[in-house]
Amino acid sequence: MQRQCPLCEAHCGIRVTVQDDVVLRIEGDPDDVLSRGYVCPKGTALKALHEDPERLRTPLRRVGDVFEEISWAEAFDLAGRRMRAVRREHGRDAVGAYFGNPTAHSTAVLAIEGLKKVLRSRNVFSAASIDQFPQYLASELMFGDHTILPIIDIDHTDHLLVLGANPAVSNGSITTMPDARRRVKDVVARGGRVVVVDPRRTETARLASEHVAIRPGGDPHLLLAMLHVVFRDGLDRVPVWASGLEDVRRVVADRTPERAAAACGIDAPSIERLARDFALARSAVAYGRLGVCHHTTGTVTHWLINVLNVVTGNLDRTGGAMFTTPPVDLGRVLRLLWGASSHGTYRSRGAGLPDLNGELPVAAMADEMTRPGPGRVRALVVASGNPALSIPDGRAMQEALQGLDFLVCVDLYLTETSRLADLVLPPVSQLERSELDVVFPAFSVRNNARWSPRAIEPAPDALEDWDILLGLATEQLAGPGSGVLRRVVRRVLRVVDAHQVTSLLILVGPQGPFSKARGSRLPRGRRGLTARRVRSIPGGIDLGPLEPRLPGILRTADRTVHLAPAELLDALPPAPTGVRLGAEADGFDLQLIGRRHLRSNNSWLHNVPAMVKGAERCTALMHPDDAAARALSAGDVVEVTSSVGSVRLPLDVSDEVRPGVVSIPHGWGHDSEGSRWSTASARPGVNVNLLTDSTLVDALSGNAAVNATRVRVAQAP
Ligand SMILES: Nc1nc2c(c(=O)[nH]1)N[C@H]1C(S)=C(S)[C@@H](COP(=O)(O)OP(=O)(O)OC[C@H]3O[C@@H](n4cnc5c(=O)[nH]c(N)nc54)[C@H](O)[C@@H]3O)O[C@H]1N2
Ligand SMILES: Nc1nc2c(c(=O)[nH]1)N[C@H]1C(S)=C(S)[C@@H](COP(=O)(O)OP(=O)(O)OC[C@H]3O[C@@H](n4cnc5c(=O)[nH]c(N)nc54)[C@H](O)[C@@H]3O)O[C@H]1N2
Ligand code: SF4
Numbered sequence: 001m002q003r004q005c006p007l008c009e010a011h012c013g014i015r016v017t018v019q020d021d022v023v024l025r026i027e028g029d030p031d032d033v034l035s036r037g038y039v040c041p042k043g044t045a046l047k048a049l050h051e052d053p054e055r056l057r058t059p060l061r062r063v064g065d066v067f068e069e070i071s072w073a074e075a076f077d078l079a080g081r082r083m084r085a086v087r088r089e090h091g092r093d094a095v096g097a098y099f100g101n102p103t104a105h106s107t108a109v110l111a112i113e114g115l116k117k118v119l120r121s122r123n124v125f126s127a128a129s130i131d132q133f134p135q136y137l138a139s140e141l142m143f144g145d146h147t148i149l150p151i152i153d154i155d156h157t158d159h160l161l162v163l164g165a166n167p168a169v170s171n172g173s174i175t176t177m178p179d180a181r182r183r184v185k186d187v188v189a190r191g192g193r194v195v196v197v198d199p200r201r202t203e204t205a206r207l208a209s210e211h212v213a214i215r216p217g218g219d220p221h222l223l224l225a226m227l228h229v230v231f232r233d234g235l236d237r238v239p240v241w242a243s244g245l246e247d248v249r250r251v252v253a254d255r256t257p258e259r260a261a262a263a264c265g266i267d268a269p270s271i272e273r274l275a276r277d278f279a280l281a282r283s284a285v286a287y288g289r290l291g292v293c294h295h296t297t298g299t300v301t302h303w304l305i306n307v308l309n310v311v312t313g314n315l316d317r318t319g320g321a322m323f324t325t326p327p328v329d330l331g332r333v334l335r336l337l338w339g340a341s342s343h344g345t346y347r348s349r350g351a352g353l354p355d356l357n358g359e360l361p362v363a364a365m366a367d368e369m370t371r372p373g374p375g376r377v378r379a380l381v382v383a384s385g386n387p388a389l390s391i392p393d394g395r396a397m398q399e400a401l402q403g404l405d406f407l408v409c410v411d412l413y414l415t416e417t418s419r420l421a422d423l424v425l426p427p428v429s430q431l432e433r434s435e436l437d438v439v440f441p442a443f444s445v446r447n448n449a450r451w452s453p454r455a456i457e458p459a460p461d462a463l464e465d466w467d468i469l470l471g472l473a474t475e476q477l478a479g480p481g482s483g484v485l486r487r488v489v490r491r492v493l494r495v496v497d498a499h500q501v502t503s504l505l506i507l508v509g510p511q512g513p514f515s516k517a518r519g520s521r522l523p524r525g526r527r528g529l530t531a532r533r534v535r536s537i538p539g540g541i542d543l544g545p546l547e548p549r550l551p552g553i554l555r556t557a558d559r560t561v562h563l564a565p566a567e568l569l570d571a572l573p574p575a576p577t578g579v580r581l582g583a584e585a586d587g588f589d590l591q592l593i594g595r596r597h598l599r600s601n602n603s604w605l606h607n608v609p610a611m612v613k614g615a616e617r618c619t620a621l622m623h624p625d626d627a628a629a630r631a632l633s634a635g636d637v638v639e640v641t642s643s644v645g646s647v648r649l650p651l652d653v654s655d656e657v658r659p660g661v662v663s664i665p666h667g668w669g670h671d672s673e674g675s676r677w678s679t680a681s682a683r684p685g686v687n688v689n690l691l692t693d694s695t696l697v698d699a700l701s702g703n704a705a706v707n708a709t710r711v712r713v714a715q716a717p
């Protein structure tokens with residue numbers, strides 16, 4: 001059977017061969033309209049994940065130091081009683097929620113909105129605020145809605161400028177581009193140029209025409225100087241639907257390449273050339289992702305990336321940054337549920353970080369669980385997340401989780417987080433669920449609609465995330481008569497499933513029969529997409545290349561793209577006058593950045609033997625000059641220390657990283673007592689978030705700025 005791999009944003013099509021409920025083989029699906037046969041090693045690991053004896057199959061309740069298996073009815077009853085009691089005693093903000101990365105990869109994404117609706121808590125968090133919050137906020141301020149996200153038209157561009165992304169490994173993020181390696185190589189093969197701006201010579205940089213080893217955090221300076229050159233040399237081609245141009249011209253007027261050079265570690269002639277190459281290309285697109293999100297300047301940098309695309313005439317045109325026409329308009333769904341996109345409606349009690357669309361930044365999460373007073377989180381739902389490893393200041397986070405009155409985790413495993421839970425609710429495995437992808441067509445390089453049937457029949461009493469999250473939501477209903485209400489809602493949920501909801505959303509969506517949206521490209525004679533049609537075509541439906549959609553989809557009051565929102569102008573980093581180089585006064589003389597690996601997926605594929613075999617991957621990587629200066633060599637165990645904590649791990653030495661930088665991957669640190677993944681804990685690695693500081697954030701969005709962490713490295717005693 002043909003379906004998709006839901007592990008990362010690429011959502012590759014896979015063929016799963018099953019006999020007598022046993023998976024024999026998983027391979028890439030050549031019929032898939034987006035991935036055309038590509039699959040990475042993680043995709044084939046879905047079999048091992050499904051079969052993993054340590055994957056949970058039954059709800060678990062904590063009794064003292066151990067877990068015991070209970071029925072679903074008992075589990076929901078327990079969750080309901082405990083959470084309603086916390087709410088009764090301490091108010092609705094005392095029940096919080098954290099939604100992790102995999103929630104976006106199934107219909108759980110719709111169910112969490114239901115849970116949020118009944119919780120009505122200020123204390124809702126998600127992995128998005130250690131990820132794409134800066135992109136959301138830049139979109140909100142410029143396009144009027146955080147869901148209007150530009151996607152790179154990599155398959156048609158003549159010039160790709162990558163800042164802080166490594167699609168050759170990640171396979172694309174906020175641009176779904178399975179087999180990104182081939183797509184990057186194709187740009188070069190058709191005579192185009194790929195420039196990768198990254199402190200590390202990454203897997204993507206090795207495929208590129210040029211690698212520019214920027215100082216971490218230097219991106220806004222580089223972009224301001226590139227814009228300076230574009231205007232100075234009269235290379236701007238600004239579309240009519242953009243406003244605020246004069247303000248942009250004004251703020252870049254003194255941002256010369258010479259002034260930017262030291263701040264970004266790139267010499268002025270190179271900056272000039274990068275700017276001219278970009279602006280003079282037939283089509284060009286600048287693309288930024290995590291490397292630039294994870295900085296104190298995250299939102300400013302994404303704004304400048306968008307501005308560069310707009311003023312060179314490359315937003316909303318083929319080969320530039322474009323907008324999709326997906327089957328489901330998630331922005332509209334969210335607006336129906338929550339009203340217009342909003343920012344800073346309320347703030348976290350401690351650090352005063354602003355909400356973005358009803359979600360507080362994770363950088364404030366541990367503090368909101370421990371800071372006394374009204375509004376303190378005492379009960380928490382964690383759905384498909386592992387905050388114990390994924391959030392800055394891991395020690396504080398783990399202590400805060402431990403201090404909760406009630407923690408319920410919806411997870412497949414006893415992880416570093418769920419081991420601390422009072423109740424663990426495991427959904428079916430990825431191969432046991434069926435779904436219509438409602439998220440990633442909105443981010444894909446081609447418009448598409450794809451259906452994933454289940455490959456394996458789940459056990460009769462097994463539940464999907466959808467059922468579990470809505471079950472938890474039902475249990476929140478409280479007040480007079482609520483017992484009856486809960487019974488009625490339970491009945492209703494037995495007949496209303498995720499498929500009915502997604503079918504309806506497609507029917508009224510931009511590709512549906514009633515839509516007049518531009519960019520709908522159904523084959524002639526077949527008007528309007530329906531879920532039934534999507535389900536009937538294995539490999540999915542190709543709805544054509546991305547098409548120009550501006551200004552129609554803008555949600556700003558004046559229907560223009562705002563090039564110069566006041567918040568962003570105010571937040572510009574000062575023009576550099578002199579830059580501190582070398583040792584910092586506090587002795588933290590290196591800057592910490594992350595890296596991803598093709599066989600990892602954040603914190604949770606390390607229990608699959610094939611995903612962790614081979615050389616140790618959780619290592620500190622530094623430049624030979626930095627190693628020599630500290631009398632260190634490859635293989636040494638080093639101690640890496642920040643103002644927050646320290647970790648010990650093996651050293652790797654390579655000139656692929658820029659001097660002054662040390663790179664450690666995240667998602668490791670599987671040595672906690674009580675977690676239950678024996679393969680992972682045999683080679684635990686260390687949790688890099690024991691070093692990162694939850695007070696380092698992008699000032700505007702509150703996104704965690706983990707790449708701004710300063711450390712020192714020495715031989716471990
Ligand atoms: N220092 C540093 N920290 C980072 C990052 C970084 O680059 N550097 N990256 C950040 C980013 S981009 C992200 S997205 C976050 C991720 O942060 P999280 O989302 O908190 O963590 P994950 O490691 O993705 O954990 C996912 C959990 O969900 C479980 N799971 C997997 N599939 C399912 C499912 O279908 N249903 C359910 N219920 N559970 C499931 C897994 O067992 C695992 O425990 O980490 C962030 N943290
Ligand atoms: N194999 C695999 N694929 C994944 C994941 C995974 O864990 N494994 N995770 C998924 C998730 S949740 C996400 S969000 C995406 C992330 O997708 P990407 O953003 O493409 O992935 P990263 O590897 O985090 O790339 C960030 C890059 O930024 C660079 N960088 C660090 N600091 C700076 C800086 O200051 N300036 C610049 N210009 N560059 C900098 C880093 O060296 C790194 O190469 O990947 C997804 N895909
Ligand atoms: S790149 Fe790998 S993990 Fe991501 S969807 Fe494709 S097969 Fe799955």
Ligand SMILES: [Mo]
Nearest residue numbers: 101127130131
């Ligand atoms: Mo992410």
